Amino acid sequence: MSGPSTYVPKSALGRWFESRLPIGGLIHSSFVVYPTPKNLNYFWAFGGILSLMLVAQIITGVVLAMHYTPEATMAFSSVENIMRNVNYGWLLRYLHANGASMFFFAVYVHIFRGMFYGSYKAPREVLWILGVIIFLLMMATAFMGYVLPWGQMSFWGATVITNLFSALPGIGEPIVTWLWGGYSVDNPTLNRFFALHYLLPFMIVGVVILHVWALHVTGQNNPAGVEVKSVERDTVPFTPYATIKDAFAMVVFLILYSWFVFYVPNYLGDADNYIVANPLVTPAHIVPEWYFLPFYAILRSIPSKLGGVIAMFGSIAILAFLPWLDTSKIRSGRFRPLFQIFFFGFVIAAMGLGYLGSKPPEGAYVIAGRLLSVYYFAYFLVILPLLGLFETPRTLPATIADDVLAKGGSAILAGAAQAPSTKG
Amino acid sequence: MTFRTHTLGWLTAAAASLLLSASLLSVPVSAQEGAHEQPTPARQSWTFAGPFGKFDRAQLQRGFQVYKEVCSNCHSLSIPFRTLAQPGGPEYSEAQIKALAASYKVKDGPNEAGEMFERAGRPSDNFPWAFANEQAAAAALGKSPPEMNLLAKARKYERGFPLFLIDPFIQYQELGPDYIYALLNGYSKADDPNYNDYYPGHKIAMGAPLSDGVVTYTDGSPQTLQQYAKDVASFLYWAAEPSMEARKKMGFRVMVFLIIFAGLLYFTKKKVWADVHGDAVTTH
Ligand code: HEM
Numbered sequence: 002m003s004g005p006s007t008y009v010p011k012s013a014l015g016r017w018f019e020s021r022l023p024i025g026g027l028i029h030s031s032f033v034v035y036p037t038p039k040n041l042n043y044f045w046a047f048g049g050i051l052s053l054m055l056v057a058q059i060i061t062g063v064v065l066a067m068h069y070t071p072e073a074t075m076a077f078s079s080v081e082n083i084m085r086n087v088n089y090g091w092l093l094r095y096l097h098a099n100g101a102s103m104f105f106f107a108v109y110v111h112i113f114r115g116m117f118y119g120s121y122k123a124p125r126e127v128l129w130i131l132g133v134i135i136f137l138l139m140m141a142t143a144f145m146g147y148v149l150p151w152g153q154m155s156f157w158g159a160t161v162i163t164n165l166f167s168a169l170p171g172i173g174e175p176i177v178t179w180l181w182g183g184y185s186v187d188n189p190t191l192n193r194f195f196a197l198h199y200l201l202p203f204m205i206v207g208v209v210i211l212h213v214w215a216l217h218v219t220g221q222n223n224p225a226g227v228e229v230k231s232v233e234r235d236t237v238p239f240t241p242y243a244t245i246k247d248a249f250a251m252v253v254f255l256i257l258y259s260w261f262v263f264y265v266p267n268y269l270g271d272a273d274n275y276i277v278a279n280p281l282v283t284p285a286h287i288v289p290e291w292y293f294l295p296f297y298a299i300l301r302s303i304p305s306k307l308g309g310v311i312a313m314f315g316s317i318a319i320l321a322f323l324p325w326l327d328t329s330k331i332r333s334g335r336f337r338p339l340f341q342i343f344f345f346g347f348v349i350a351a352m353g354l355g356y357l358g359s360k361p362p363e364g365a366y367v368i369a370g371r372l373l374s375v376y377y378f379a380y381f382l383v384i385l386p387l388l389g390l391f392e393t394p395r396t397l398p399a400t401i402a403d404d405v406l407a408k409g410g411s412a413i414l415a416g417a418a419q420a421p422s423t424k425g
Numbered sequence: 426m427t428f429r430t431h432t433l434g435w436l437t438a439a440a441a442s443l444l445l446s447a448s449l450l451s452v453p454v455s456a457q458e459g460a461h462e463q464p465t466p467a468r469q470s471w472t473f474a475g476p477f478g479k480f481d482r483a484q485l486q487r488g489f490q491v492y493k494e495v496c497s498n499c500h501s502l503s504i505p506f507r508t509l510a511q512p513g514g515p516e517y518s519e520a521q522i523k524a525l526a527a528s529y530k531v532k533d534g535p536n537e538a539g540e541m542f543e544r545a546g547r548p549s550d551n552f553p554w555a556f557a558n559e560q561a562a563a564a565a566l567g568k569s570p571p572e573m574n575l576l577a578k579a580r581k582y583e584r585g586f587p588l589f590l591i592d593p594f595i596q597y598q599e600l601g602p603d604y605i606y607a608l609l610n611g612y613s614k615a616d617d618p619n620y621n622d623y624y625p626g627h628k629i630a631m632g633a634p635l636s637d638g639v640v641t642y643t644d645g646s647p648q649t650l651q652q653y654a655k656d657v658a659s660f661l662y663w664a665a666e667p668s669m670e671a672r673k674k675m676g677f678r679v680m681v682f683l684i685i686f687a688g689l690l691y692f693t694k695k696k697v698w699a700d701v702h703g704d705a706v707t708t709h
Contacts, residue, residue, distance in 0.1 A: 091668040249690040256683045263676025275579035
């Protein structure tokens with residue numbers, strides 16, 4: 002699907018340039034003639050949405066950085082200065098803070114999409130692992146960004162999370178001191194977090210380029226999970242088909258984003274972060290941002306500190322092994338009746354863990370957290386390996402074109418399949 | 426047929442999830458009862474709630490009066506005088522703000538002789554605080570009173586499941602003012618001036634700052650504790666979120682634009698995709 006481009010620019014200047022640096026051909030082959038399966042549904046729009054959010058975070062972030070002061074005694078008031086005195090500063094800051102949440106919302110949909118339709122399976126393992134790396138970088142970026150406004154939750158969140166490393170035997174304490182640049186979270190910590198918060202998004206851009214490159218080598222998966230057999234019959238060119246569909250999805254996503262930014266900008270934030278950081282006063286509940294809560298719940302479900310840390314990082318790392326843990330030959334969950342039940346169970350378990358992460362670790366919450374954590378890991382380590390061996394899948398469509406014709410099953414999910422079959 | 430079994434899959438999953446969440450939620454609620462000793466503040470009706478919410482100027486001005494005459498004896502409010510003249514706030518006139526600022530003494534310096542001096546306030550100065558520093562305030566009051574410029578955003582209360590899931594849709598953002606209103610009305614024990622129903626742990630260092638008649642309004646509004654509390658809570662919400670009116674106004678325009686744009690894109694998309702079906706794309 003990739004390879005030397007047949008693109009010939011119209012203008013003489015364009016041809017001159019193209020024979021020296023074929024960037025037009027790269028864009029043409031990647032975003033114009035690139036063949037996309039014609040049965041894609043709107044879950045496939047989230048890749049584009051994620052790119053949009055990455056760009057939005059970088060633009061708002063760079064402008065915020067022009068007004069922000071990464072110094073412990075001034076950070077909090079510099080953010081307030083942005084909110085009150087910088088022209089449209091409140092807009093920038095609310096766009097950036099809520100943008101992080103939207104970014105994570107989109108990445109979770111994107112990941113669950115991949116898990117349901119088996120997008121991680123051969124030949125897309127490298128593509129999938131690059132995605133897991135992006136997810137990790139995003140988490141690091143957001144964690145450090147949240148420290149920058151230097152409110153109570155910034156400070157105490159940073160203290161709790163960096164302290165996790167102290168669980169490592171022997172080297173733990175020195176590592177924490179090294180991370181902090183001192184003996185507690187303080188100005189040096191804030192400074193390095195700001196430097197890294199500025200750097201990591203650009204590393205994400207780099208990995209995203211690799212991710213898209215890998216995608217354009219293997220081609221997209223699709224709701225039927227059968228590979229493209231005939232470019233003619235099974236695919237449509239990226240432009241105009243995917244472009245217009247993605248554009249529509251992006252604008253709908255922007256409506257959701259704007260709702261939060263303009264109407265409930267502080268709903269997703271913690272009230273304690275409007276109190277300036279104070280090392281002498283510990284907040285009653287130290288709770289991370291919502292997008293970290295499932296992992297936080299797993300951390301707290303394990304009675305030992307080191308065990309909890311291993312489980313938490315393991316719960317993310319395990320995603321990278323998914324291509325080899327799922328033994329089923331069938332890609333799409335649409336044709337795996339048992340898998341569907343366990344998969345939705347997994348989605349519920351992840352959301353349940355998210356809820357429990359926001360609750361104090363006591364009584365019934367702990368028991369529920371442990372049960373759901375067990376299910377979380379069992380899904381990867383027991384259910385998926387065994388399911389592939391015992392499950393009888395439904396019959397697959399022979400081709401993507403057949404899938405579109407047999408509207409039935411895809412009608413629920415597939416936007417592409419709604420098209421009437423009258424000849425144009 | 427795939428359609429039916431597939432739908433069945435979704436349905437089973439949905440049912441299973443409902444059961445699971447129900448069983449999950451029924452247990453913890455009882456386990457939590459003990460920890461939740463504060464009553465939930467009641468939701469008040471605020472003029473600034475909802476997508477078209479606006480502050481009531483007269484109410485903000487009364488709220489400011491309550492702040493100035495009562496709360497400012499203890500609490501600091503680090504905002505410049507001039508903000509009280511900005512659009513979307515109490516909207517005092519420039520002249521009123523100049524006079525207000527001039528009525529305060531502000532510390533400045535050092536001057537050419539190297540000495541600190543006092544001068545009359547200017548609109549660009551912050552409201553000065555009654556105390557030299559937090560330690561002085563704590564020594565006088567038992568505990569340093571919290572800074573007020575963000576107070577209305579720095580307090581929330583637990584909404585609990587499932588209300589917290591509904592809040593973003595009904596745009597409930599006024600948890601802070603509801604809490605402050607409840608707190609100011611929450612001194613229920615005549616024999617214990619430091620007992621408050623709504624303060625976490627009930628033992629609050631601030632005795633009831635307001636009671637009927639302590640502030641004299643000139644616009645004929647009722648001079649009751651409830652009215653004062655409501656006015657000052659509104660004022661504090663404005664102080665914490667001075668750009669709220671501009672934000673909601675812009676939000677409405679952005680929403681209208683995006684919804685129309687999405688509609689146009691949807692129909693364009695339908696048209697573009699109309700010729701796609703099981704066979705090859707028909708090219709015209
Ligand atoms: C992957 C993309 C990014 C994510 C997920 C992200 C996330 C965050 C988060 C969660 C906050 C805290 C917001 C708050 O509660 O106030 C934050 C703050 C901040 N970020 Fe980012 N960010 C990203 C990219 C960037 C970039 C590229 C820059 C600048 C070069 C930047 C600059 C800042 C600054 C200056 C702040 C402090 C101001 C504030 O708190 O609003 N960010 N970021």
